[in-house]
Amino acid sequence: MQIIKSIQNRIYEIRGERVMLDFDLAALYEVETKALNQSVKRNIKRFPDDFMFRLTTVEWESIRSQIVTTFEEVNSSSQIKVMNRSQIVTGLQKHRGTIPNAFTEQGVAMLSGVLKSDKAINMNIAIMRAFVDVRKILLKQSNINEQLTEIKERIGEHDVQLNELYDAMENLIDEKIAQFKWKDRERIGFKIKE
Template identity: 45%
Template sequence: MPVERISHSILMLRGQRVLLDANLAVLYGVPTRALVQAVKRNLRRFPEDFMFQLTADEWATLRSQLVTSNEGRGGRRYAPHAFTEQGVAMLSSVLKSSHAIAVNIEIMRAFVRMRELLASNKELAQKLTELERKIDSHDQAIVGILEAIRELMHTPEPKKRPIGFTANLDE
């Protein structure tokens, strides 16, 4: 199973990268109700930072974004469960088939790849910020040098003292 396919299923909810139960069920090749049932049988393994159920608002927003079936037309009766990376890892202990283990390995690779991409983007952003700072300091230095050159070019001629004795009569 390609990591790219799994990466497209990963969503950002509540500030965390998660996979929905329906997407996981497709990946594992089991019905969604069977996956949720297995999780409910082992609920102690899935604290809130591993898995959470979407609120009505989150589900409505997600439904409009993913263009899934409307309520009352044969769609889901309950809000989906969202599994974090740790929750997906815990699923491997609940779903014990060889296919589930292979899929779980690929999902973990997808999460790692996304984390690496985010880290490289952060490094790139940091380097760009440093470059901007250097350019700003260089620009200020160049402006200072140009101002000094202009001052040297437009220096007034020094006053020459008249030859001989002059008396200052204004005093």
């Protein structure tokens, strides 16, 4: 379970896709980033643009700041440490001169056919489970958003109905006041003694 949490912390959203970066995948597979990328280059036909893409400089700078911020938040809280500082610095330094590749869920699945060690296979299974868990969380979140929207609509309808009730009650009160005034009015005209 801890490995899935660790993997989930390494999934980023870029260009509307949930992706993992090559150096994170290499660390999980326990291979060098260079070896992972070489394996991908040897099998480049397996990795079309919707499976793998190179980040832009702006995207990479944004991700780098997220990685450091995430590390500082995890380190300052009482949560389990996912990566230690040396792993982060090493991962960032490996890409000092180059911009990393980002692998979508399908790209990570395709890596299982390229990297054939037992560690890579087991890690791929864990990564696929992490992607599924992330998808479930997002589905639950969208379901909650739909429910909140429905509640807001109902509340709006109730407000209209309550206003109608208040208006009707005010009308009844006005009628009662008018009746009291009519009964308590000073009578004019002839008075009959009994």
